[in-house]
Amino acid sequence: MTASPAGTTGRPAPPVPARQPSDFRAAFTDSSTVGLALFPLGIALGVLVVHAGLDWWWATAFTALVYAGSLEFLLIGLVAAATPLAHVALTAFLVNFRHVFYALSFPLHRVGGRLGKAYSSFALTDEAYALTTGEAARSWSGRRIVWLQVLCQLYWVAGGTAGALLGGLVPDRLTGLDFALTALFVVLAVDAYRARRDIPTPVLALVCALVARFAVPGQMLPAALGLFTAGLLARHALAPRKKEEEPARA
Template identity: 35%
Template structure:
């Protein structure tokens, strides 16, 4: 798989990451934070929802401990992504450390849906992850710089991340022979919206889904 083919695969992520990154940069500029913070946060944190959360906590003058705990809970879902990629990454070279760092929701979906020959997998995965981070960095820096120059109403632009992940989830559903986990996650998510407090809905729903999928993993794989 050559570079152009990989670039083509990441275009849907680019279409979501650049406008969403710009929304992050605009919010950062609205809080009067220098534009270069957008670059460093996107380069060394690289967690879309986590970065939005950090800005919100900055604005409310939260402590470092509060920011750390909130960010950990928000990004705890990445643990489940990582567990499913252990067998794939374990034979990779030092590059696997960057792949682990860059495993966002959208990158995980791409890695799972992209069919790559085993011998070329490490390079392809590295390029996919790197390109996705570049899109996010470009978008966030553009937004931060434009926010200092132009007045801009960015209400609703943050929904682009949700829309992007829905599209990638549909592609993952089409290419995966096991459909039961998708329905389990959907049902638990819907019940979670009703039963759990809004602030804790995501983490509690993820824990419940993980428990069900782990306990009933074998029966789902066997189609029972």
């Protein structure tokens, strides 16, 4: 019988674990699909900024400092019309009120440091929330989450700035650019439904939109958001009662 080589026992060597990608590379992969939508959407925002008569740098300021896609599209008209600050503040509060509910399940506790938590709270957008609260994101580190948010904002800022600088090349009467944000939200809603087939939620959203459309057509968006928020709160309050009643009936 031949002797085994020195330092070995004759057993096969354990498999070498696969090298994990860095947090930045992983976040870049995670954000790439959303970036394909955010960059052209930012271009649409930049074009609308220039066509509204504002200087190009307004697009960079909106995307870097405000960083709230739906609100930024509304701000274009508000700033161009020199709307009073109180009206702008109320509009911002109503449009972004949904972020209060995002904070309930967003994994901010994984993000370390005050600066990281502050930026992660600031950069909590619909896209970041959709990507970081799914089943696949339960094992993500805080650095990966922050890098994801940084990359998403870079796509948005780059697109908005490019659209504003090249906005003069786009015809003034080009229609449909303002629908780009709605189209992105539709895609996110479809993906969310595929991940969790919760039929009552989209039905409730549709009913609230229709009621607001016919009841207060001039203020459809804030009215629909208010009704939808009230509906979600009522559904959440009634859900535990249903769970308690089911065992009693059994």
